[in-house]
Amino acid sequence: MTHRAGYVNIIGRPNVGKSTLVNALLGEKLVIVNPKAQTTRHRIIGILNGDEYQLVLSDTPGILEPVYKLQESMMHAVDEALRDADVLIVMVELGETPDNSEELLRRARRFKGRTLVLINKVDLGDEERLNTAFDQWHDAFPDCTVLPISALHGLHVNELRAKLIDLLPPHPPYFPKDEMSDRDMRFFISEMIREKILSIYKQEIPYSAQVVVNSFEESPEIVKIQADVIVMRDSQKGIIIGKGGGALRQLGTEARKAIEKFVSNKVFLDLKVKVDEDWRGDDTKLRRYGY
């Protein structure tokens, strides 16, 4: 049999469940997920390997009107995913209408290949709402398949995976067949720490913070990690640390537990908090941090 491989790239507004779907299709938690919008900041590739196929999934940041430079870089990641997709998944959530998703429509319509429109979070509505959504999205994308799913509850995810594998063109693998992502361990560790920042801190803090893993030393007994949490202002540093260091301790403990699960080993995590003024508005700084 000929080998099949291709890029299935997922775009959609913030918080509709793109990253949840990537994890569900992979059958493993690779990318971070959070109820707050703008969780994903990069294009992240997740790879599903079979004997005769390689499904390359791209998770992307949610589509928005960029206000600061970091968000501009996030939209570049979306546009890059539009350029190399074999199959495009346009993900929307129940309740979202084509009228309030202009930016998404504009981008999706630029793509000329096979497009699937997924209506996610159908577990949150009844049949009537789903029918309305189905009609609206079908009208907006008359030539595309529209499918209802629940990425979180696994509804129609197996059927979708089979369909995507079916759509892959004949092609040799793009990545070594034992790889699950294009990103390295340090990236995923920094993301796990950022995920805890998203869940522990309120308001602007998660949007002003980023994480750099400076060292990662692995031995059979323990993994030693040193990472910096970088914020934009002194006042934010104070909030990250918290009264008597309590918030930072909580962050360190929760992040360490998540990383231990990921690396299946004991972890010693040393977290420092630093200020790098307006890092998310400065091109040079963004590049240095990998955006």
Ligand SMILES: Nc1nc2c(ncn2[C@@H]2O[C@H](COP(=O)(O)OP(=O)(O)OP(=O)(O)O)[C@@H](O)[C@H]2O)c(=O)[nH]1
């Ligand atoms: N009820 C319900 N919630 C879901 C479903 N899929 C995802 N969610 C939730 O929606 C929230 C956002 O999920 P993410 O996967 O982080 O969304 P995203 O599109 O990657 O978001 P950004 O990275 O911010 O663009 C999380 O709280 C998920 O648990 C679903 O099928 N049903």
Ligand SMILES: [Mg+2]
């Ligand atoms: Mg995401």
